[in-house]
Amino acid sequence: MLSSRLALIGAMFIALSLTSARAAELVMFEQAGCIWCESFNREIAPIYGKTDEGRRAPLRRVDVAGPVPQDLAFIDAEKLTPLFVLVDRGREIGRIRGYPGEDNFWGLLGVLIKKLDAPGTG
Numbered sequence: 001m002l003s004s005r006l007a008l009i010g011a012m013f014i015a016l017s018l019t020s021a022r023a024a025e026l027v028m029f030e031q032a033g034c035i036w037c038e039s040f041n042r043e044i045a046p047i048y049g050k051t052d053e054g055r056r057a058p059l060r061r062v063d064v065a066g067p068v069p070q071d072l073a074f075i076d077a078e079k080l081t082p083l084f085v086l087v088d089r090g091r092e093i094g095r096i097r098g099y100p101g102e103d104n105f106w107g108l109l110g111v112l113i114k115k116l117d118a119p120g121t122g
Helices: 003-023 035-043 051-055 102-117
Strands: 026-032 057-061 081-089 091-097
Touching: 026 035, 051 102, 081 102, 091 102
Parallel strands: 026 057
Antiparallel strands: 026 081, 081 091
16 A cells, blocks of 8 residues: 555656646846846846746746756757747747847747647647
8 A cells, every 4th residue: 555655656756747847938048247137137037927928938047157957958058148948848939039128028928928829839
C-alpha cells in the first residue's frame, strides 16, 4: 500500500514537472545598466504577473552576461537588451526586440499571445 502511494506521488510529480516545463513563458534577456530594461522594470514588471498575459506566459529573466539556461539553449539570444522571447513547449513562438514603450509592448505581446491559440501551436 505504501509503495503504491509512493508510486502515485512519483507519477504526479513527474506529470507536474513535465507540465510546468512545457508551459508558455516570456523570457526577458536583460543586462545591468540597460536603460530600456530599467524602463520595463518600472512600467511593466510590477503589474505583469497580474495581467492575463502574465498569467498565460509568466516572465522569466535571463542575464545576458551569464550562461543561457540549458532548457533555453534553442533560443538564438541576441546582445540587444531587453529581448523578449515568447516560448511554449520548448520552441520559440516570437520575439520583441527592445522595449518599445508601455502601449506598444502590450500590443506586440498581444500579437504573440494570439499565436499560442493558433491551431497547432498551443
